[in-house]
Amino acid sequence: MSDHRKIVILICLTILLVMAYIFYQMPLHHAPYFLSRRLPRVFAMILASAAISISTGLFQTISSNRILTPDLLGYSSMYALMQTLMIFLVGGMGWIIQSPLVSFLLVSSVMVLSSMVLYTLVLRKTAGNMYLLLLLGMVISTFFRSFSSFFQLIMDPNEFSILQNRLLTSVNSANTQVIFISGVVIIVVLPWIIRNLHKYDVLLLGNTHAINLGVDVAKLNQMTLFMIAVLVSVATSMLGPIMFLGLLSVNLARQIMTDYRHKSLLLTSFVLALLFLVFGQLMLERIFAFSINLAVVINVIGGSYLIYLIVKEKAL
Amino acid sequence: MIETHKIQKSYGNVSVLKNVSLSIKPGKLTMIIGPNGAGKSTYLNIMARMLQADHGEIIIDDKPLKKYKKLELAKKMAVLKQSNQLQLRLTVEELVAFGRYPHSQGRLNEKDDTYIEEALRFTSLTSMRHKYLHQLSGGQQQRAYIAMVLAQDTDIILLDEPLASLDLKHSLDVMRLLKRLTVEQKKTIVIVVHDVNMAGLFADDIIAMKEGQCIYQGTVDDVFTTPVLEAIYDIPFNVQCIQDKKFCIAY
Numbered sequence: 001m002s003d004h005r006k007i008v009i010l011i012c013l014t015i016l017l018v019m020a021y022i023f024y025q026m027p028l029h030h031a032p033y034f035l036s037r038r039l040p041r042v043f044a045m046i047l048a049s050a051a052i053s054i055s056t057g058l059f060q061t062i063s064s065n066r067i068l069t070p071d072l073l074g075y076s077s078m079y080a081l082m083q084t085l086m087i088f089l090v091g092g093m094g095w096i097i098q099s100p101l102v103s104f105l106l107v108s109s110v111m112v113l114s115s116m117v118l119y120t121l122v123l124r125k126t127a128g129n130m131y132l133l134l135l136l137g138m139v140i141s142t143f144f145r146s147f148s149s150f151f152q153l154i155m156d157p158n159e160f161s162i163l164q165n166r167l168l169t170s171v172n173s174a175n176t177q178v179i180f181i182s183g184v185v186i187i188v189v190l191p192w193i194i195r196n197l198h199k200y201d202v203l204l205l206g207n208t209h210a211i212n213l214g215v216d217v218a219k220l221n222q223m224t225l226f227m228i229a230v231l232v233s234v235a236t237s238m239l240g241p242i243m244f245l246g247l248l249s250v251n252l253a254r255q256i257m258t259d260y261r262h263k264s265l266l267l268t269s270f271v272l273a274l275l276f277l278v279f280g281q282l283m284l285e286r287i288f289a290f291s292i293n294l295a296v297v298i299n300v301i302g303g304s305y306l307i308y309l310i311v312k313e314k315a316l
Numbered sequence: 317m318i319e320t321h322k323i324q325k326s327y328g329n330v331s332v333l334k335n336v337s338l339s340i341k342p343g344k345l346t347m348i349i350g351p352n353g354a355g356k357s358t359y360l361n362i363m364a365r366m367l368q369a370d371h372g373e374i375i376i377d378d379k380p381l382k383k384y385k386k387l388e389l390a391k392k393m394a395v396l397k398q399s400n401q402l403q404l405r406l407t408v409e410e411l412v413a414f415g416r417y418p419h420s421q422g423r424l425n426e427k428d429d430t431y432i433e434e435a436l437r438f439t440s441l442t443s444m445r446h447k448y449l450h451q452l453s454g455g456q457q458q459r460a461y462i463a464m465v466l467a468q469d470t471d472i473i474l475l476d477e478p479l480a481s482l483d484l485k486h487s488l489d490v491m492r493l494l495k496r497l498t499v500e501q502k503k504t505i506v507i508v509v510h511d512v513n514m515a516g517l518f519a520d521d522i523i524a525m526k527e528g529q530c531i532y533q534g535t536v537d538d539v540f541t542t543p544v545l546e547a548i549y550d551i552p553f554n555v556q557c558i559q560d561k562k563f564c565i566a567y
Contacts, residue, residue: 064403066403197422198417198421198422198423201422202414202417202422204403204404205402205404205411205414206401206402208366208395208397209414211365211366211386211395212364212390212394212395212396212468213390213414213415213417213418213468214386214387214388214389214390214391214417214418215386215417216386258405260404260405260406260410
């Protein structure tokens with residue numbers, strides 16, 4: 001089957017699922033109410049899938065490793081720590097916590113800024129060594145995680161339950177204003193990435209070939225890390241920690257498509273991520289009746305796939 | 317025309333290159349020889365902008381290397397390093413097409429196609445163009461990478477040990493191909509090699525390096541004398557002339 005046909009089938013399948021999600025058991029005379037509940041969730045899922053799959057795909061290219069996600073740089077642990085600190089310091093009823101817009105802006109801007117400072121410092125010190133950055137990211141995430149569990153232990157139990165709700169991956173809490181701002185951010189970032197897609201294709205040959213062919217690898221890496229920081233922060237502050245989906249969709253896209261180019265790879269992984277997300281959400285709402293959370297559905301599917309991938313990689 | 321002025325490079329406290337000032341002759345096949353750790357690859361990589369020199373300047377066609385824009389330089393000078401491990405599933409033709417990137421940035425036009433065609437023909441890979449790289453032998457892969465560099469259509473080509481891991485037949489194939497490039501297309505080619513006799517057979521100009529310095533530069537006739545070779549490698553040599561070609565025997 002040709003790549004073109006595969007992507008068309010995937011897109012059709014995804015549109016069908018999205019339609020099913022929007023119109024499932026919708027009484028016509030209550031349509032406006034149902035749409036006002038469901039459409040924002042669909043938009044949130046579209047934006048998050050785009051942000052997650054693109055950031056993971058690009059991150060794997062610049063680190064030339066297919067089993068990494070940008071989460072290794074410590075985004076979800078930083079998110080958890082920020083939420084923990086906010087609730088710990090302000091209290092569960094504080095206006096920052098109660099206003100989704102304010103907490104979204106605060107969390108995402110702190111995440112983008114701090115990761116920018118970190119990348120610039122580390123990359124300048126190590127002459128663009130990505131592996132050192134990754135190592136540092138891992139150490140920092142462990143540090144953040146221990147820090148947040150410390151605060152979670154001494155926290156008021158009521159506030160802890162508010163926090164727990166925050167740390168779940170969920171489409172349901174996505175707020176319309178937040179979705180709008182995320183959409184604007186992604187639309188601003190996307191043209192730059194599309195303009196530079198051909199550079200990423202060259203980067204697949206390895207750093208030396210890319211330099212030889214005239215790509216400014218150091219500059220591209222740094223700009224890409226910035227874009228990744230923006231995309232991941234937006235997706236995480238919108239839906240909670242969900243980066244595993246990126247690993248799943250990007251690698252599956254690689255298996256499905258024969259074309260190595262980023263244009264088709266990123267498009268396919270975006271469609272796949274959306275497919276998984278909508279499918280997971282449908283399962284969650286219709287079959288499990290919200291008794292489990294979205295991350296569980298995605299992690300069960302994604303986790304088994306990752307194990308398969310590692311085992312298969314070893315066999316080679 | 318490449319000129320290097322007082323290139324210095326050290327890794328930590330170890331000085332790898334000490335004041336290397338050389339000029340590479342245009343349109344010739346220059347081969348760099350010398351024992352391990354002499355700084356040959358480091359020198360080539362600095363010329364190829366893969367490494368930064370601590371001191372010194374590289375001038376290409378009367379313009380310092382640093383003043384070139386990245387894409388402009390990629391149209392002037394091509395580099396091929398010794399190990400080319402690729403995770404990607406690419407066909408030969410797709411790899412060669414990457415050579416056109418500096419000219420077309422991923423959008424190939426008819427002119428690019430003619431260059432790709434020519435590069436494939438020159439390296440006799442036309443019949444294998446649709447094969448995947450990992451299906452090819454080491455020698456064929458090396459030729460495919462050379463084809464990519466040819467498609468790049470640069471005046472200068474730098475190769476870091478292109479013969480490493482190739483057997484005698486494939487080494488000769490690659491060397492003949494490079495020699496033809498200098499003769500037919502007037503390319504300036506610089507190669508780092510370990511096999512001194514390869515240099516004796518093919519080089520127009522030989523640069524001998526030892527302990528981070530250039531200790532000798534000259535033609536095969538200049539370098540292929542017992543005292544010079546013994547000074548380079550610190551082992552006894554016996555230079556023989558067989559059918560007008562000079563060979564050295566070290567054992």
